[in-house]
Amino acid sequence: MLxxxxxxxxxxxSGKVAKRRLQMVLIQDRASVSPEVMGMIRDDIIQVLxxxxxxxxxxxxxxxxxxxxxxxxxxxxPVQNMRHHR
Amino acid sequence: MSEVIxxxxxxxxxxxxxxxxxxGVGLAMRGKKVVLIxxxxxxxxxxxxxxxxxxxxxxxxxxxxxxxxIKKALVRHKKYENLQLLPTxxxxxxxxxxxxxxxxxxxxxxKEYDFVIIDCPxxxxxxxxxxxxxxxxxxxxxxxxxxxxxxxDKIIGELGRSxxxxxxxxINRIRPAMVDSGEMMDMDDINDILAIKCIGQVPDDxxxxxxxxxxxxxxxxxxxxxxxxxxxxVGRLLGEDxxxxxxxxxxxxxxxxxxxxxxxx
Numbered sequence: 254m255l256x257x258x259x260x261x262x263x264x265x266x267s268g269k270v271a272k273r274r275l276q277m278v279l280i281q282d283r284a285s286v287s288p289e290v291m292g293m294i295r296d297d298i299i300q301v302l303x304x305x306x307x308x309x310x311x312x313x314x315x316x317x318x319x320x321x322x323x324x325x326x327x328x329x330x331p332v333q334n335m336r337h338h339r
Numbered sequence: 340m341s342e343v344i345x346x347x348x349x350x351x352x353x354x355x356x357x358x359x360x361x362x363g364v365g366l367a368m369r370g371k372k373v374v375l376i377x378x379x380x381x382x383x384x385x386x387x388x389x390x391x392x393x394x395x396x397x398x399x400x401x402x403x404x405x406x407x408x409i410k411k412a413l414v415r416h417k418k419y420e421n422l423q424l425l426p427t428x429x430x431x432x433x434x435x436x437x438x439x440x441x442x443x444x445x446x447x448x449x450k451e452y453d454f455v456i457i458d459c460p461x462x463x464x465x466x467x468x469x470x471x472x473x474x475x476x477x478x479x480x481x482x483x484x485x486x487x488x489x490x491x492d493k494i495i496g497e498l499g500r501s502x503x504x505x506x507x508x509x510i511n512r513i514r515p516a517m518v519d520s521g522e523m524m525d526m527d528d529i530n531d532i533l534a535i536k537c538i539g540q541v542p543d544d545x546x547x548x549x550x551x552x553x554x555x556x557x558x559x560x561x562x563x564x565x566x567x568x569x570x571x572x573v574g575r576l577l578g579e580d581x582x583x584x585x586x587x588x589x590x591x592x593x594x595x596x597x598x599x600x601x602x603x604x
Contacts, residue, residue, distance in 0.1 A: 255472030255564075266520070266522055267521070267522045267523075268483075268518070268521045268522055268523050268524050268525070268528065269519075269521065270522075271483075271484075271485050271488075271524050271528075272524055272531070272532065274485065275485055275488055275489060275532050276532055278489060279489065279492050279532065282489065282492065282493065282496075283492070283496065337508045
């Protein structure tokens with residue numbers, strides 16, 4: 254209800270609304286990655302990080318998230334200990 | 340130099356077969372040797388749009404399975420002898436033709452034709468993968484509607500994954516009056532969204548329906564805006580630099596003139 258009143262006064266034409274909505278949704282569509290590829294990214298990240306630190310593989314989370322109008326790869330990886338490099 | 344073009348869209352009902360028929364007839368009118376292949380197996384329609392539905396003896400699957408030679412299965416257009424149709428089957432299932440089959444067929448047809456145009460089924464499944472396999476160029480047909488543009492973007496992504504990088508866009512069924520009042524996306528809007536070279540914008544035109552009713556694609560009709568738009572696309576495919584047309588808006592006055600036959604179009 255509030256939305257439709259807002260629309261009436263903003264005077265935005267539906268053609269522009271369509272364009273804006275499409276630009277938003279396509280950012281998400283284009284960034285969508287199959288679970289298989291996501292698994293490959295995860296394995297590669299583990300491999301790289303494991304050179305420097307001991308990480309908790311069971312508790313790590315990585316995902317693609319929409320932040321405003323862009324996409325970010327967000328990773329939460331618990332570090333158990335650092336490997337000591339000489 | 341021959342070219343294999345696949346006409347695709349993702350979404351159904353945006354005018355793939357109509358586009359294929361019009362480009363085929365348009366190129367034939369320009370003296371090119373053209374063969375059209377319908378790959379929408381089980382949902383045969385290109386024959387009907389070309390007025391060739393009563394002349395079909397064999398189909399794509401008969402050719403692929405080796406029961407007949409290509410030449411025997413091709414249906415010659417009534418008016419343009421240099422235009423041939425390879426119809427699809429109305430009954431067999433879609434998995435009957437695979438990408439390698441179609442690629443081999445295209446390579447065979449390349450030897451004799453200037454243009455091989457493939458009418459792709461809707462969707463992004465096996466039928467799509469088969470249809471695009473042998474193509475040099477993909478023409479993506481879309482409409483100025485959110486669902487059609489989203490699906491076009493998906494198709495463009497799929498084409499990229501299959502290393503089909505020569506992609507052109509046709510925007511079909513534009514309603515100029517709606518674009519003018521801001522209630523429909525225009526070509527620039529869609530270009531901004533999809534970032535693909537647009538080779539044509541075709542207005543929504545009742546003549547597309549009436550010409551389909553008769554089995555005569557609208558491309559030869561100088562009185563039709565869509566007919567002119569298709570003619571322009573054909574020119575662009577042949578490498579000509581043709582500016583995009585301004586659509587005529589049919590206002591009250593124009594309609595009145597038309598009623599009294601004072602205006603030619």
